[in-house]
Amino acid sequence: MTVQVNGQEVTLSGTVGVDWFDDGFTHAEVVTALAGLDGDITVRLNSGGGIAADGAAIHAALATYDGSVHIVIEGIAASAASLIAMAGDRITMADGAVMMIHDPLNVTYGNSADHAKTIEELEAYATAYAKVYARRSGKSAVECRDIMKAETWYDGDEAVAAGFADDTGEQKAKPIAAYDYRAYANAPKRFAAQAKAKGWSMAKLNDAASSAANHRDTDMNDKERADALAAELATLKAEKAAAEAKAKADLEAATAATADAVKADRDRRTAIMSLDEAKGREALAEHLFSTGSTAEAAKAVLALAPAPVASETPENYEAARMAGAELGGGGDKQPDTKASWAKVVARANKRFNK
Numbered sequence: 001m002t003v004q005v006n007g008q009e010v011t012l013s014g015t016v017g018v019d020w021f022d023d024g025f026t027h028a029e030v031v032t033a034l035a036g037l038d039g040d041i042t043v044r045l046n047s048g049g050g051i052a053a054d055g056a057a058i059h060a061a062l063a064t065y066d067g068s069v070h071i072v073i074e075g076i077a078a079s080a081a082s083l084i085a086m087a088g089d090r091i092t093m094a095d096g097a098v099m100m101i102h103d104p105l106n107v108t109y110g111n112s113a114d115h116a117k118t119i120e121e122l123e124a125y126a127t128a129y130a131k132v133y134a135r136r137s138g139k140s141a142v143e144c145r146d147i148m149k150a151e152t153w154y155d156g157d158e159a160v161a162a163g164f165a166d167d168t169g170e171q172k173a174k175p176i177a178a179y180d181y182r183a184y185a186n187a188p189k190r191f192a193a194q195a196k197a198k199g200w201s202m203a204k205l206n207d208a209a210s211s212a213a214n215h216r217d218t219d220m221n222d223k224e225r226a227d228a229l230a231a232e233l234a235t236l237k238a239e240k241a242a243a244e245a246k247a248k249a250d251l252e253a254a255t256a257a258t259a260d261a262v263k264a265d266r267d268r269r270t271a272i273m274s275l276d277e278a279k280g281r282e283a284l285a286e287h288l289f290s291t292g293s294t295a296e297a298a299k300a301v302l303a304l305a306p307a308p309v310a311s312e313t314p315e316n317y318e319a320a321r322m323a324g325a326e327l328g329g330g331g332d333k334q335p336d337t338k339a340s341w342a343k344v345v346a347r348a349n350k351r352f353n354k
Helices: 027-035 052-063 080-085 112-137 141-149 156-162 189-198 202-216 222-273 282-290 295-304 314-324 338-352
Strands: 004-006 009-013 041-047 069-078 090-095 098-101 152-155 167-172
Touching: 009 027, 027 052, 027 222, 041 080, 052 069, 052 080, 052 112, 052 222, 069 080, 069 167, 080 098, 080 112, 090 156, 098 141, 112 141, 152 156, 156 167, 222 282, 222 295, 282 295
Parallel strands: 009 041, 041 069, 069 090, 069 098, 090 167
Antiparallel strands: 004 009, 098 152
């Protein structure tokens, strides 16, 4: 099952990045779906996890989508899927839905250097994931890493209390997506039992891959089998490197786009507030900026606004008093009667008693 789009709703169901149990979605499919949408969207998520790199890339794609993203966890959001959920401007847990946060997992075949490389990659992903969870929940990255290491499971109310969701919905949760939940240390027993009953087995996937490899090797000698295995490992490593490079590029592009957007917004505010028409109308100018007006549009609106009233400073008052009393034009124009001074006082009182 690929990504499903129905109007402004996007459904992400199954394993992240692969199709292990006849259901899944990839980063490329999500990006393609988002490219055809405009405006606010609802993402319905039901996934037991999958590939860490795809989870990071899908999170970046949703986090930089030009519109509000409401993520509804309909059954489960575990592992990489929980990171995807963090991209929501609003996160709702369906009634009975669960979320699981843990350190990323991987399987390595090879020598000690290969295993060391995997450890390095997993630590990098774990650090990045912890920062995302921290931004969402308000916790520190260290606290979130502890939560990840403990493989923590949440129901709806617990996810809201922990800051990983915003609210719970009245809609009943859908059945959890297919996944071998026995691979997780603290999975609810009913999930592990369901995986066993339905044949959601990582072991079967590994056995099938091994059987296919053995079948191909039937007519090979030792050298040919070794060469074939080396070639297969090289291909897998290349594919993995390409996926990681793409995920990194997507994250960098998203970060750059965000920085550009922030700079453009600051420049727009500076342009509006520095307009001559904004002088004395700063509150209106600030409002026009906050509602998305361009500098040109703001200038036109500000030009039509009432002229600003000068502040009643002592200097302004003195200038007005002198002008009103006709005392600024020289000694030959200065009044010397009580009536003239009475007018001065009357004007001043009128000005300050409005």
